[in-house]
Amino acid sequence: MWEYFLDWHGNMVDSLTSLEVNLPNSIFRLFISMLLGMIIGAERKRKGQTAGIRTFSLISMGACLAMLLSIYVPQEYMGLKNGDPGRIAAQVITGIGFLGGGAMIQMRGTVKGLTTAAGIWITAIIGMAVGIGMYVISFTATFLVLVTLIAFEQYSKRKKIGQDSKVINLTIDGILTNIDDYQRVLKENGIHLSTFYVEYNYEKQQTELNFVILVHTYTDVLPVLRLISEVCPTRKLTLSNQIDI
Numbered sequence: 001m002w003e004y005f006l007d008w009h010g011n012m013v014d015s016l017t018s019l020e021v022n023l024p025n026s027i028f029r030l031f032i033s034m035l036l037g038m039i040i041g042a043e044r045k046r047k048g049q050t051a052g053i054r055t056f057s058l059i060s061m062g063a064c065l066a067m068l069l070s071i072y073v074p075q076e077y078m079g080l081k082n083g084d085p086g087r088i089a090a091q092v093i094t095g096i097g098f099l100g101g102g103a104m105i106q107m108r109g110t111v112k113g114l115t116t117a118a119g120i121w122i123t124a125i126i127g128m129a130v131g132i133g134m135y136v137i138s139f140t141a142t143f144l145v146l147v148t149l150i151a152f153e154q155y156s157k158r159k160k161i162g163q164d165s166k167v168i169n170l171t172i173d174g175i176l177t178n179i180d181d182y183q184r185v186l187k188e189n190g191i192h193l194s195t196f197y198v199e200y201n202y203e204k205q206q207t208e209l210n211f212v213i214l215v216h217t218y219t220d221v222l223p224v225l226r227l228i229s230e231v232c233p234t235r236k237l238t239l240s241n242q243i244d245i
Helices: 002-017 023-046 053-077 090-102 114-131 135-159 180-188 222-229
Strands: 105-107 110-112 163-173 192-201 206-216 234-240
Touching (some): 023 114, 023 135, 053 090, 090 114, 163 222, 180 192, 180 222, 222 234
Antiparallel strands (some): 105 110, 192 206
């Protein structure tokens, strides 16, 4: 009985690790690719991205299946034992670029979704690696993706790495001819003023100011907004990530 189990176990391992495509290793590889895609997709969903667990799982499985087909078709119909892994699978890298491009949003010169697009691309590559039987490399790549997305994010928060461009829009009473007090408040709070725009409304005797500022990515700007609102009588104050003037 024990010898039968050992033989069965050995045959199963050989089947799962074989370069030839067969039913057991095809099902196993699709399952592994789905699992790894789910792991990466869960992290993207945690960040509130539209592309989440289902999207990344399908991408990974699709790339894995393309690799399996790329091996299976020449293996069965052309007599090539190891198939031709580069024939069909090569189109995945090109095709996935269109999907990654759809994850990016361009708004007034700022591009959002680059990290998700890169995640889609590498998830497809991981799926291809699973499809060809590179299990250890696939798990290692998934682990490194998570390190990049999670650990480096926490490090960036602690060290306040990176800067964002934001716009503070103010509507104040009176015709303002000097912004020195606003510059002082921003400077005292470590905020760099890139440029500013002014619009005078002489009919209502109001001034509209737009300050384009650079702040550390994880800086809380709300306390600074309160200080800014106290410089002059303020009717309206807004903070945005895009220049909308």
